[in-house]
Amino acid sequence: MELISKYFPNLSKDQISQFQNLESLYKDWNLKINVVSRKDIDELYLRHVLHSLAIAKFISFKDGTQIMDVGTGGGFPGIPLAIMFPNCHFHLVDSIAKKLKVVNEVVEGLGLTNVKTTHTRVEEIDETYDFIVSRAVAAMPTFVHWTKGKIAKSQKNELKNGILYLKGGDLTEELKDYTTAKIHNLSNYFEEDFFDTKKLVHLPQKFKS
Numbered sequence: 001m002e003l004i005s006k007y008f009p010n011l012s013k014d015q016i017s018q019f020q021n022l023e024s025l026y027k028d029w030n031l032k033i034n035v036v037s038r039k040d041i042d043e044l045y046l047r048h049v050l051h052s053l054a055i056a057k058f059i060s061f062k063d064g065t066q067i068m069d070v071g072t073g074g075g076f077p078g079i080p081l082a083i084m085f086p087n088c089h090f091h092l093v094d095s096i097a098k099k100l101k102v103v104n105e106v107v108e109g110l111g112l113t114n115v116k117t118t119h120t121r122v123e124e125i126d127e128t129y130d131f132i133v134s135r136a137v138a139a140m141p142t143f144v145h146w147t148k149g150k151i152a153k154s155q156k157n158e159l160k161n162g163i164l165y166l167k168g169g170d171l172t173e174e175l176k177d178y179t180t181a182k183i184h185n186l187s188n189y190f191e192e193d194f195f196d197t198k199k200l201v202h203l204p205q206k207f208k209s
């Protein structure tokens with residue numbers, strides 16, 4: 001938890017207690033339904049919570065922003081972001097029901113009121129969002145195809161509406177057709193070695209492909 005306060009020193013009391021409660025909620029639920037690997041659960045705050053919050057280092061979403069987390073799995077990056085931005089609306093989507101069971105229990109356990117979950121493939125979603133966030137779900141061309149038409153045209157934030165994708169490694173080949181994609185190294189935000197190869201890709205709504 002100190003890791004979160006180190007990079008986000010201005011959290012409210014409610015946010016601090018919600019971040020603190022994540023550990024026991026995930027440890028308990030992970031014993032029943034495995035959504036986080038054993039190695040990762042011991043480093044929950046580094047590998048999952050702080051990694052998700054890289055998006056909050058990059059953009060401070062304006063109140064009322066609508067965000068969908070595609071393939072949220074156990075709730076990443078959606079849940080840490082929903083704690084960080086209590087006045088934004090988060091829609092967490094996954095095609096595997098048991099993962100959403102854990103997400104729903106964590107949401108309830110934390111008392112989060114800004115999170116909705118849906119068990120479906122994202123292709124079936126028929127709504128629009130200011131931003132679509134994701135981590136470790138599909139290569140960008142597939143992801144762009146799945147989420148086509150789901151990004152709102154009107155802007156609430158200064159940053160252009162679009163996809164915010166947490167990725168790792170060399171993205172040259174994967175992003176070669178997306179000339180407007182911007183890659184941000186997470187080592188600019190966080191000093192831990194874990195982030196050395198990690199990146200955040202912002203793909204604004206209008207892109208050439």
Ligand SMILES: C[S@@+](CC[C@H](N)C(=O)[O-])C[C@H]1O[C@@H](n2cnc3c(N)ncnc32)[C@H](O)[C@@H]1O
Binds near residue numbers: 071074096099134137
């Ligand atoms: C490797 S997990 C990543 C989970 C989470 N984003 C994380 O980083 O911890 C990929 C998740 O994407 C979900 N998924 C894959 N394709 C999907 C689709 N078309 N629509 C919704 N969810 C999908 C899977 O069910 C799985 O939970």
